[in-house]
Amino acid sequence: MSHDHNWISRYAEAQAAELGAAENTRLSYGRDLLGFSEWLAKRGSAFEQAQRADVEGYLIDCEAEGLAQSTRARRLSSIKQLFRFAFEEGWRSDNPTLQIRGPGRTKRLPKTLSEEEVSQLLEAARGLGRNAFERVRNTCLIEVLYATGMRASELVELPISAVRGDPRMLLVRGKGNKERMVPLSPPARDALKNWLTLRDEVEEEARIAKGQKPSRFVFPSRGKSGHLTRVGFYQLIKEIAVQAGISPDKVTPHVMRHAFATHLLAHGADLRAIQTLLGHADLSTTEIYTHVLDERLKELVLTHHPLAEK
Template sequence: MTAPTQMSRWVQVFLEAQAAEMDAAQNTLLSYARDLRGFADWLQAQGTDFADACRSDVEDYLIDCETQGLAKSTRARRLSAIKQLYRFAFDEGWRADNPAVQIKGPGRAQRLPKTLSIAEVDRLLDAARASPKETLRNTCLMELLYATGMRVTELVSLPVAAARGDPRMLLVRGKGGKERLVPLSPPARQALASYLAERDAAEETARKAGKPPSRFLFPSHGKAGHLTRHRFFGLIKDFALRGGVPPSKVTPHRLRHAFATHLLEGGADLRAIQTMLGHADVATTEIYTHVVDARLRDLVLQHHPLAKSRKS
């Protein structure tokens, strides 16, 4: 395949291949696009492009990113995108080499995921149940999120077909199109059944008015056809305010952390948690053992009599 003449075309063809051949998630494609276009802008300012850039150009770009104060994780992600692009370019015959192949990334600074206590989660759930509008939908959203540990994109884009028949487990399509089964707790099943009855009644009314049915469990009139991540983010902040939980502590992903941490504290098997979270590597899941260890350490330091300073 002949190499494209413009860097924007390189990015476009690369993204199309990732979508078609690797079934890359939309969020992954958007991330690649941002990172590669940023690199392209930098190369253009240096008077070069993807086709002629050498290893030193890539290294200088990463140094520039560090000078800007970008986090290690951001720099590591950008280098990964560049490596993927050049691997694709090499495979396609656009370049005879991969200038980024031997460059080591900055690594990621390991930080323990922040989570929520069981009491805080209970207050969020209570706030959802007391929603002045869309009560059953909001309750269902929160119950499903905490019961399964789904990523927010997985949650809002659930197909309604997955919820039919009072399921004990949900089939979730995760990153890279990988599917997994996640069990539902009794409260989540009850919330799902109640919301589904209301949703189906509304769909029937819409059908009689000539409107097509939605294939999503949480439909919306927007372009995506389902509730957006941005909208759900706003909802969960509202639940935090009304539930007396600091909004700065509450995000959809933190509920995912809470799901994993609370399961581990309750004695759940790490491999089972890995499967439910959809982690490809158990090492990713093991971070939650450090969260539990840190909590236990804090508990001892706060309450053990020998850990307290004694007055002489």
């Protein structure tokens, strides 16, 4: 293992232990750092010798490659965090990234779906599947996703213990192992109840026939993870979109999360409540949805201002 690779693995271990960073976060940071390490190696350098000019040169090359502003911002963030960690650990006597300002992130409006389109997706999920088991599961997945605004990983990894007893609230474990409570709408509770009845029957049959242990996940799978994977769910939601007559390019689990937030705001929820429900650590992340508030305020003025009619 090269010296750079050793730095990356020790940094990743610290991230996991101290910050509770999710595996997906660690993997994306690891890929970013490997890319920078390879770039340095081609120039006869490494993390130990890299200077500010090297980091800036790498960012210029990234821009020349046509990488998105958000990708370049994340890559710089990965590099900055590594060098801060290296300085704290005493691997380096300086931090070459201290004065480097990143490209920032453009606050683009997230893609979202209309309420009518979400209704079409919910209807399509009820009819998609080779049998009743799949149709009931697909309905439950989409209903719970839209009702809670959960991340795809949070939904597919939901433990069975979180949903027993017909709960009105779900305890969700989010990024950095932070827990939050999200309410379940009546349609989502009904869909969950129907799914659990069917799921438990199938689990019990497998236990009697094959001696299989019951799954600890709401959405079990025979794969290595033991639950429906994010990739599997991503593909499934695309199939549901096609069934609903909506372009699959427009529909992902994350777009459903945006729809949840957008529709709540449009119906009067405040930004702080949305922040709590989405599990955003920082309100600035939630502020991307203020375009919905702007539209609502504009409509209020146009319909309620005494001079509006004139």
